[in-house]
Amino acid sequence: MADDILAQITEKLLIGETERVVALTEEALSAGLEPLVIINQGLLPGMEEAGEKFSRGEFFLPHLLIAAKGMQEAMALLEPELSLRQETPEVVGTVVIGTVHGDIHEIGKSLVGTLLSVNGFQVHDLGVDVPLERFVEKVQETGADILGLSALLTTTMIGQREVIEALDEAGIRDQVKVLVGGSPVSRKWANSIGADGYAEDALGAVEVARQVLGLGV
Amino acid sequence: MTEDSAPHSKSYNIDFQPVGRRIRIKESEDLLTAARNAGIQLISVCGGVGSCENCRIRHVSGTLSPPTKEEEKVFDIEELLEGYRLACQARPLSDVKIEIPLSSLTASQRLQIEGHEISIEPEPVVVPVEVELTPPTFDDLRADVTRIKQVLETLGVPSPMIGFSVLENLSDQLRAQGWNSRLALRGNEVVAVLHPEELLLGLAVDIGTTKLAAYLIDLSSGNTLAKTGDMNPQISYGEDVVSRIAYTNTNKDGRQVLQEKVVSRLNSMLDKLIYEAQVSREQIVDAVVVGNTAMHHLFVGLPVRQLGEAPYVPEVSDSLDVPPQSVGLALSDGAYVHLPPIIAGYVGADHVAMLLATEVVEQDKSVIALDIGTNTEISLITGSRVICCSCASGPAFEGAHIRDGMRAAPGAIERVQIQGQEVRVYTVMGQPAVGICGSGILDAISQMLNEGLIDHRGGLQEDHPLIQRKNDELIFLVVPASESGNDRDVIVTRKDVNEIQLAKGAIRAGIEVLLGEAKLNYEEVEEVIVAGAFGTYLDIRSAIRIGMFPDFPHAKYQQVGNAAGMGAKQMLISSERRRAAEEIARKVEYLELTTYPNFTDVFMKAMIF
Numbered sequence: 001m002a003d004d005i006l007a008q009i010t011e012k013l014l015i016g017e018t019e020r021v022v023a024l025t026e027e028a029l030s031a032g033l034e035p036l037v038i039i040n041q042g043l044l045p046g047m048e049e050a051g052e053k054f055s056r057g058e059f060f061l062p063h064l065l066i067a068a069k070g071m072q073e074a075m076a077l078l079e080p081e082l083s084l085r086q087e088t089p090e091v092v093g094t095v096v097i098g099t100v101h102g103d104i105h106e107i108g109k110s111l112v113g114t115l116l117s118v119n120g121f122q123v124h125d126l127g128v129d130v131p132l133e134r135f136v137e138k139v140q141e142t143g144a145d146i147l148g149l150s151a152l153l154t155t156t157m158i159g160q161r162e163v164i165e166a167l168d169e170a171g172i173r174d175q176v177k178v179l180v181g182g183s184p185v186s187r188k189w190a191n192s193i194g195a196d197g198y199a200e201d202a203l204g205a206v207e208v209a210r211q212v213l214g215l216g217v
Numbered sequence: 218m219t220e221d222s223a224p225h226s227k228s229y230n231i232d233f234q235p236v237g238r239r240i241r242i243k244e245s246e247d248l249l250t251a252a253r254n255a256g257i258q259l260i261s262v263c264g265g266v267g268s269c270e271n272c273r274i275r276h277v278s279g280t281l282s283p284p285t286k287e288e289e290k291v292f293d294i295e296e297l298l299e300g301y302r303l304a305c306q307a308r309p310l311s312d313v314k315i316e317i318p319l320s321s322l323t324a325s326q327r328l329q330i331e332g333h334e335i336s337i338e339p340e341p342v343v344v345p346v347e348v349e350l351t352p353p354t355f356d357d358l359r360a361d362v363t364r365i366k367q368v369l370e371t372l373g374v375p376s377p378m379i380g381f382s383v384l385e386n387l388s389d390q391l392r393a394q395g396w397n398s399r400l401a402l403r404g405n406e407v408v409a410v411l412h413p414e415e416l417l418l419g420l421a422v423d424i425g426t427t428k429l430a431a432y433l434i435d436l437s438s439g440n441t442l443a444k445t446g447d448m449n450p451q452i453s454y455g456e457d458v459v460s461r462i463a464y465t466n467t468n469k470d471g472r473q474v475l476q477e478k479v480v481s482r483l484n485s486m487l488d489k490l491i492y493e494a495q496v497s498r499e500q501i502v503d504a505v506v507v508g509n510t511a512m513h514h515l516f517v518g519l520p521v522r523q524l525g526e527a528p529y530v531p532e533v534s535d536s537l538d539v540p541p542q543s544v545g546l547a548l549s550d551g552a553y554v555h556l557p558p559i560i561a562g563y564v565g566a567d568h569v570a571m572l573l574a575t576e577v578v579e580q581d582k583s584v585i586a587l588d589i590g591t592n593t594e595i596s597l598i599t600g601s602r603v604i605c606c607s608c609a610s611g612p613a614f615e616g617a618h619i620r621d622g623m624r625a626a627p628g629a630i631e632r633v634q635i636q637g638q639e640v641r642v643y644t645v646m647g648q649p650a651v652g653i654c655g656s657g658i659l660d661a662i663s664q665m666l667n668e669g670l671i672d673h674r675g676g677l678q679e680d681h682p683l684i685q686r687k688n689d690e691l692i693f694l695v696v697p698a699s700e701s702g703n704d705r706d707v708i709v710t711r712k713d714v715n716e717i718q719l720a721k722g723a724i725r726a727g728i729e730v731l732l733g734e735a736k737l738n739y740e741e742v743e744e745v746i747v748a749g750a751f752g753t754y755l756d757i758r759s760a761i762r763i764g765m766f767p768d769f770p771h772a773k774y775q776q777v778g779n780a781a782g783m784g785a786k787q788m789l790i791s792s793e794r795r796r797a798a799e800e801i802a803r804k805v806e807y808l809e810l811t812t813y814p815n816f817t818d819v820f821m822k823a824m825i826f
Contacts, residue, residue: 057690058674059674060675060718061719062674062824062825065821066821101526102525102527104528104811105811107817107820128527129527153459154463155459155463155466156525156527158466184460
């Protein structure tokens, strides 16, 4: 019975039936399943398979996003239960993420944030059009391991360099790994502004995040 | 069969519209043959056996042979009642009049059909006034200008004035013209002094991110004397407007460089128009220039940095009238260049011009009007409201970011038909295939969906016989190297499908958000107007099939070509239309999609087929 529910959660997550994922998660909780079990054996395998399908070209952006949304909504149910039990899923690293100032594009940045969080990172998402100093403050406040900067316009990617310079000025550049991304951003650009990592898509971002923290992929 | 061998064979006149060609054919011949004999290239992928549905025509008047079984398969009752037929199946039984929808014409032929002209009563802003002046004598020592002003006052022009730049040659001109002149008057200002027989002309310009279009117009009749098109030379500084803005941000003289580039190309286009129409530069006494907001600002030389950063506002949205010298446009010295108002940072005067030309705002109907390009502007007109948005549809429909993508040049695949395991293509000018253009990729994907080569998520189906693996990637082979024009396979990849999903998803999401905002459902939409070059080429049925447009049950679709250019022309020949444009710009409510609640969800759903 328990395995059955977990398998169903995985399957519904994969085919994007968000409402079913939430209902099944509730069902699993009331059947007495531990939240961590639901996460590790129900939700995460679904996300992993969605990621693999994306890499193989079987899934496209919408499927990944819809799956991630299912995971997030289920997590919203599970998190209060976890804190009741004073349990937390293993945190592999802390990430501050946001879209640079002058840019209001959200989709790519949020997808990276979601994928990082389902892969065990604690993610602080600052949203879009984020002022320079806000990034610096948040990195200082959280002691983040990674700072993710998104820019979707040729006119705003310069903001990524400005944030790196601001980290320098605040004297905390060496305390945090900076990852950059967004459609006009390239590896060459990332290198030229002294970023620590770059990935072409959201799944690549998870890999790079693990790499820069020496976690192995 | 000749007349001699079949003395009883009847023949009839076929009148093809809107191309305006007539031909006489025998009753045994079909309309596809008739069109070909008349020099009209209709798309026919199946070769005239009634299976490809591409040679659609509409029967307007006269009698045709009854619909065949093939046609009954293709059309529903409503379409048959509206007169839709397949040209390859229909034969004349009397003289007939036939309308050819743009989508049935080949790309090269479609270019020859301009946007729908709406006849406008000419009532230009600059008007001619004939004056006969008394030459100065020692008894009449009034200055030349005083002489003109006094004559104009007697003709009822209040406080007439003469533009400073007109003074440069005024005295010489008056004497050369024997004191008999035709003045070009703009309100109370003399903007040119011409020979009495010279026509007053105007220049209408559409500055597109990719293409420029210019029309030389006779202001008194509204007739187009000459027209020309060219590429926007700013392309070498960035394909899209954002990269051009970035160029000006990082290069000190960037703004000036881009301004000079576009104006110098416009001036050489103008030279060509002047040569072709055999007129003089002094006759061009008015101009209307439309373009998207970035093109507008760069043309006038205004700052664009703020257009590239949230919240993306224009420096100025009011209409402008600038002297040609200040932008470097070589018109008559005293003329003004009119720039109609702008709606928002990413909805420019070109959209205002399109709404004007199609007269949708003035009608009491629920209409969606859109101009498809790298940026697609969409307006929803309903009741008293006009709501518009702009979506980043990207350059995929122009053939960019598509593996074998190309513009609609000879050899570009523009139609695809998949039947069972057979793939047929139709290329521009019938040349061997070398790539696939925007309308072709749209058609290919709609056919791939129909035949199960891809699923609703855009995934290529490995078990389908037409899908193969090449270099570890699933592909659809459209034309093999052995049959192509460049010894290379023409293929569609998963990435190509995804690019189209992003593009059509953006457009569909824009439409859905506007409908939601206006609380309108699909049943209530009465008309869809599709403008722009790609909008003219695309097959509406394919666009609906892939979900770029919803399948509105009661909507009529109209493909109207370069409506922005038409709007510019209208504003040139009519001051009433110029005022109407101001009214439109005031009325339109702009809706920012990126910050619209749930936009991400709507966009994600819209990407699925």
